[in-house]
Amino acid sequence: MGRKNMQVRLIRHTSSPEEIVAIGAKLCYSPVDVGELEAGIQKKDQGGFIRGLMDMGHLSPLEHASFTFAIEGVSRSLLAQITRHRIASFSVQSQRYVSEHSQANEDGVFGYIIPPRIEALGKDYVDEFHRQMETIQKWYDKWLVTLAENGGQAPEDARFVLPNAAETKIVVTMNSRELLHFFSLRCCNRAQWEIRELAVSMLRLVKEAAPNIFKNGGPQCLTGPCPEAKMTCGRMLEMREKYARL
Ligand SMILES: Cc1cc2nc3c(=O)[nH]c(=O)nc-3n(C[C@H](O)[C@H](O)[C@H](O)COP(=O)(O)OP(=O)(O)OC[C@H]3O[C@@H](n4cnc5c(N)ncnc54)[C@H](O)[C@@H]3O)c2cc1C
Numbered sequence: 001m002g003r004k005n006m007q008v009r010l011i012r013h014t015s016s017p018e019e020i021v022a023i024g025a026k027l028c029y030s031p032v033d034v035g036e037l038e039a040g041i042q043k044k045d046q047g048g049f050i051r052g053l054m055d056m057g058h059l060s061p062l063e064h065a066s067f068t069f070a071i072e073g074v075s076r077s078l079l080a081q082i083t084r085h086r087i088a089s090f091s092v093q094s095q096r097y098v099s100e101h102s103q104a105n106e107d108g109v110f111g112y113i114i115p116p117r118i119e120a121l122g123k124d125y126v127d128e129f130h131r132q133m134e135t136i137q138k139w140y141d142k143w144l145v146t147l148a149e150n151g152g153q154a155p156e157d158a159r160f161v162l163p164n165a166a167e168t169k170i171v172v173t174m175n176s177r178e179l180l181h182f183f184s185l186r187c188c189n190r191a192q193w194e195i196r197e198l199a200v201s202m203l204r205l206v207k208e209a210a211p212n213i214f215k216n217g218g219p220q221c222l223t224g225p226c227p228e229a230k231m232t233c234g235r236m237l238e239m240r241e242k243y244a245r246l
Helices: 017-029 034-043 047-056 060-064 076-082 123-149 154-161 176-186 193-209 236-245
Strands: 007-013 066-075 089-092 167-175
Touching (some): 017 034, 060 176, 066 076, 066 176, 076 167, 123 154, 167 176
Antiparallel strands (some): 066 167, 089 167
């Protein structure tokens, strides 16, 4: 089957992210030079200082620490949502240069994502979804041939018949301030399921790399009232327990 599952890896991050954030922040309040600050910071745990900084709302030093993720097995639908985050940097597998043939699986169908709600309907519906993807692959293949025969840029134009379900691969880099903002929006129960699943996986990874920075990472209701007003999921306490355990 051409079906793909989400894979998320933290492939690089600023070394000693909490130290670099602490150096930046302490410089603002200290008369000493940066070398002296660095030496002092390496000697002791910066956890309390970073948490204090964040409680105070002094968030710009968080921009000194960046995190890069490799994300595979996600849909073009997710791509449309994550790329709305303008402070992030993206590299996305091209549908112009990479033909969906090189992506096709043993059964000849391009990689795709199936929504869990369709999967929950049972095997007959999953098979139906797969048949629909097979049909789209046939349309795509036909356009590749027609366009190539007529001297066109085949994958560039053939891709117009591909669905939102088509798999994509992304490398994304965000600094820790932007990540906290991203988590506040996308870990919320009101966010769409796929980007929420991605945001939770990313949060898990950065919590390991920088536990003090991301201690309160997650939907806004972890640290204050729900911003969704009448649209609230009403599960604030459950969310607080869930993210405390993450
Ligand atoms: C549940 C949910 C539903 C959504 N539904 C829709 C929808 O139906 N239609 C739709 O179009 N979008 C929708 N969105 C996307 C949403 O409108 C934002 O585009 C997306 O969440 C990115 O948020 P952002 O702009 O805060 O983030 P970023 O682009 O990462 O920006 C971070 C912050 O930087 C500041 N900033 C960035 N750029 C500027 C700028 N040019 N000027 C001033 N300040 C700036 C802002 O403070 C911003 O919050 C939805 C998002 C969510 C979470």
